[in-house]
Amino acid sequence: MKVPLDWLREWCHWSGSATELADQLTQSGTEVVSITATGCQVKGIVTAKIVEKKPHPNADRLTVCSVDDGTGARQVVCGAKNHNAGDIVPFAKPGTVFPDGMTIKVAKLRGESSEGMLCSAKELGLAEDAEGLLLLPPTTPLGVSMESLYPGETVMEVEITSNRPDLASIAGLARELSALGVPSRSIKLPPATPEGVVKGWRVSIEDCKACPHYTLSALTVKTGVDSPDWMKKRLMAAGFRSLGLLVDVTNYVLLELGQPSHVFDAERFDGTTITVRKAKAGEILQGLDGGKHGLAPDDLVIADGKGVVAIAGVVGGVDSSVQSSSRRILLEVASFHAGFVRKTSRRLSASTESAKRFARGGLDSALVELARRRIVQLLQEAGALEKYEGVALAGSPVIPPCKAVPLRWEKAEKILGFSLERGRLEKQFVALGFREEKGAWKPPQWRMDVVEEVDLLEELARLSDQEKIPVILDSQAEGR
Structure with a gap:
């Protein structure tokens, strides 16, 4: 998981370097794979306006554009398809050198002169993947350096182990850091949505074990509202x-809180009843991941009156996906059983960000409502929410039975081999969400990995100074 440090700092008071933070996380059992810098990785790229776009006379897949960076018009041949006259795009002038050594030169492409190159986000090092040119806000001034528009920030990539799904979010990492001595910031919870059940829509669950809780919020949104620039940069x-x-x-909230969600275009549904059920023989879904997925009877799906519209917790379908023209949308936020998601995801080779989080299990059931409110809040703040119509509910949040685990401090010291700072460690346990009950510690519902005393010993070890742990070789291993 990639973690922009500026985003993490909004959740905790970290003022040190990225290396120091990486050391602290690694010491406590969360491996930091890499530390990189984002932002525009190519010097000399400037903003330019596409003044004119016309077909290439000798190549169907190319266009000939007249672009102006404020110093005059230049002709550029372009292979992208997502641009139009009037768009503001990144422009590489002749002489621009890319990190891979490619140098932009004036050249003829299929008989037409090209005095530069129009760039995608991937070519600028702003994204790992990109389709078409990077389209900038229409109010962007011409001739501005892309390095100043995308100055970048430090990003850490952390390895989230299968037993710690609670760390797969900015909020989760901030909570972990609070136990390591980094104070958390006070984060205001998203406001409650207006009360009321949405009229006209019905949700039903056929297997409550596979899906204990499902929410479907109906919203009317404005078209033509783009994502805020800060959100785009943070996602990138x-x-x-x-x-x-x-x-x-939805992706922003996935990263921020760790709860997956999905949006449907309500106008593309057949009927007004949504059913969470097992797949039927022969059902197929054309997924948003590009795959054509043949479904098995054990696959959990979301279906309308016609058929499958999504594979629960894995991927949505193309036919029900939102478009730029979508006005009436349905927001799905739900709890899906880890086993069903994991099995389906593996069988279909569909390792989506949603599937990764559901498949680990242990997601806090309270995140469903929190994420639902947060998405509505973000849409409202962006000026896109026209009307909140209500929510259709099925099932209810399931709070797993978390038993208090006894902890014998004297035995812990004997096993670990060093004296424990009990007062400090107890405070760290509380910061992680644990609660003391008569000499035992009850884990929070997002820490389902803690079930025995040995699990608490592991927590004690990782929260303590690793240098205190003695290195003792087994005499039998030496052959004595």
């Missing part, structure tokens, strides 16, 4: 490309 730093406001807000 985390390795996500912008896919339009309606999708961007």
Whole structure:
């Protein structure tokens, strides 16, 4: 998981270097894979306006554009398809050198002169993947350096182990750091949505074990509202490309809180009843991941009156996806059983960000309502929410039975081999969400990995100074 440090700092009071933070996380059991810098990685790229666009006379897949960076018009041949006259795009002048050594020169492409190159986000090092040119806000001044528009920030990539799904979010990492001595910031919870059940829509669950809780919020949104620039940059730093406001807000909340969600275009549904059920023989879904997925009877799906519209917790379908023209949308935020998601995801080779988080299990059931409110809040703040119509509910949040685990401090010291700072460690346990009950510690519902005393010993070890742990070789291993 890629973690932009500026984003993390909004959740905690970290003022040290990225290396120091990486050392602290690694010491406590969360491996930091890499530390990189984002932002425009190519010097000399400037903003320019496409004044004119016309077909290439000798190549169907190319266009000939007249672009102006404020110093006069230049002709550029372009192979992208997502641009039009009037768009503001990144422009590489002749002489620009890219990190891979490529130098832009004046050249003829299929008989037409090209005095530069129009760039995608990937070519500038702003995204791992990109389709078409990077389209900048229409108010962007011409001739501005892309380095000043995308100055970049430090990004850490952390390895989230299968037993710690609670760390797969900015909020989760901030909570972990609070136990390591980094004070958390006071984060205001998103406001409650207006009360009321949405009229006209019905949700049903056929297997409550596979899906204990499902929410479907109906919203009317304005078209033509783009994602805020700060959100695009933050998603880009985390390795996500912008896919339009309606999708961007769900990805943003996925990274911020760790709760997956999905948006449907209500106008593309057949009927007004949504059913969470097992797949039927022969059902197929054309997924947003580009795959054509043949479904098995054990796959959990979301279906309308016609058929499958999404594979629960894994991927949505193309036919029900939101478009730039979508006005009436349905927001899905739900809890899905880890086993069902994991099995389906592996069988279909569909390792989406949503599937990764559901498949680990242990997601806090309270995140469903929190994420639902947060997405509505972000849409409202972006000026896109026209009307909140209500929510259809099925099932209810399931709070897993978390038993208090006894902790014998004297035995812990004997096993670990050093004296424990009990007072400090107890405060750290509380910061992680644990609660003391008569000499035992009850883990929070997002720490389902803690079930035995040995699990608490592991927590004690990782929260303590690792240098205190003695290195003792087993005499039998030496052959004595």
